[in-house]
Amino acid sequence: MFTRDESDAALARLLPKGVIPGVVADADFDMTSSDYYFNSYAHFGIHEEMLKDEVRTKSYMRAIMDNPHLFEGKTVMDVGSGTGVLSIFAAKAGAKKVYAIECSKIVDQARNIIAANGFADVIEVIESKVEEVDLDVKVDVIISEWMGYFLFFESMLDSVLFARDKWLKPDGLMFPDKCTLYLCAIEDAQYKSEKIDFWDNVYGLNMSCIKNVALTEPLVDTVDPEQVITTVEAVFPVNMATIKVEELSFAVPFRIRAARADYLHALVAFFDVEFSHCLKKVAFSTGPNVRSTHWKQTVLYIDRALPMEQGEVLEGILACRPNKKNHRDLDIAVEYKFEGKHVNAERLLRYRLR
Numbered sequence: 001m002f003t004r005d006e007s008d009a010a011l012a013r014l015l016p017k018g019v020i021p022g023v024v025a026d027a028d029f030d031m032t033s034s035d036y037y038f039n040s041y042a043h044f045g046i047h048e049e050m051l052k053d054e055v056r057t058k059s060y061m062r063a064i065m066d067n068p069h070l071f072e073g074k075t076v077m078d079v080g081s082g083t084g085v086l087s088i089f090a091a092k093a094g095a096k097k098v099y100a101i102e103c104s105k106i107v108d109q110a111r112n113i114i115a116a117n118g119f120a121d122v123i124e125v126i127e128s129k130v131e132e133v134d135l136d137v138k139v140d141v142i143i144s145e146w147m148g149y150f151l152f153f154e155s156m157l158d159s160v161l162f163a164r165d166k167w168l169k170p171d172g173l174m175f176p177d178k179c180t181l182y183l184c185a186i187e188d189a190q191y192k193s194e195k196i197d198f199w200d201n202v203y204g205l206n207m208s209c210i211k212n213v214a215l216t217e218p219l220v221d222t223v224d225p226e227q228v229i230t231t232v233e234a235v236f237p238v239n240m241a242t243i244k245v246e247e248l249s250f251a252v253p254f255r256i257r258a259a260r261a262d263y264l265h266a267l268v269a270f271f272d273v274e275f276s277h278c279l280k281k282v283a284f285s286t287g288p289n290v291r292s293t294h295w296k297q298t299v300l301y302i303d304r305a306l307p308m309e310q311g312e313v314l315e316g317i318l319a320c321r322p323n324k325k326n327h328r329d330l331d332i333a334v335e336y337k338f339e340g341k342h343v344n345a346e347r348l349l350r351y352r353l354r
């Protein structure tokens with residue numbers, strides 16, 4: 001890891017403030033990303049997708065309902081309660097009072113769901129952005145499902161940290177409380193050619209200007225574990241109990257080693273999530289090696305195919321920060337350096353996840 005100063009210096013170099021080259025102009029956005037964001041959660045479809053993600057939902061269910069000793073008689077806040085599912089788990093685990101905070105219109109359904117399941121006396125639904133809630137209490141536990149693609153997409157963690165600093169008791173618990181962002185690399189010749197190189201020759205026409213834009217867009221998709229050609233490195237650990245909002249703009253060094261001789265076409269990021277206060281460990285991963293989740297993995301294509309021999313190392317810096325204009329979007333940069341048997345390469349690449 002870098003020191004904070006090293007991280008800030010690398011961040012300023014990799015993601016300087018201002019327009020990011022290769023990325024479509026911000027003028028495309030009339031409605032703010034925040035409007036889009038909250039509207040998208042009003043429809044049940046997005047909640048259906050999350051609820052049907054069993055890896056996600058069952059992990060929360062086990063973390064909460066298998067640990068009634070952490071919930072019995074306690075006051076709980078559910079930040080972004082959606083359908084109310086996590087609030088109901090907490091009530092079932094014995095919570096005395098649950099504040100379910102939700103700012104999108106799904107909140108009307110949450111009220112129905114909570115009443116239909118007999119928890120209206122325990123769960124108080126508050127229709128508001130958590131930042132605007134007026135509540136003079138302290139809570140024992142904050143539960144929230146805030147994670148986005150590349151862990152930080154949508155920047156909802158900011159809201160959870162706001163709630164933590166305002167309402168969580170000093171000895172209170174965050175559920176979940178630990179996350180880690182990982183990086184590895186893949187061979188992906190076929191898909192890269194379909195998505196990126198496609199623009200080089202479209203019915204005989206050169207459309208390669210689009211190729212440069214396409215390269216800046218991370219692809220959210222499931223990666224076949226067979227495609228992973230390097231070691232997997234934990235690059236950014238998040239301790240939810242202590243991390244500060246400003247630390248969510250960061251740069252970290254990475255070093256990944258080829259596990260076999262192959263071509264490297266893209267870096268892949270994913271994360272895991274842990275509820276470390278549980279009596280028995282509850283955690284889940286969104287990596288390529290395990291059952292896939294709705295977060296899939298995030299693929300960052302690099303500008304070329306790098307031939308790597310087994311044991312050779314790709315090193316570099318990964319930087320990430322919320323986009324200045326559209327706070328829900330993420331600006332990501334990768335600076336890599338490779339000295340191999342077949343090629344030497346050094347490059348700074350920038351991406352925008354939106």
Ligand code: SAH
Pocket residue numbers: 038041047050051079080081082083084085086101102103104106128129130131144145146156159
């Ligand atoms: N807890 C539910 C929903 C998770 S999705 C579940 O696990 O199924 C995240 C939810 O948080 C969305 O419904 C979104 O509208 C809400 N949300 C995001 N930011 C918020 C904020 N600042 N204040 C209140 N709700 C927020």
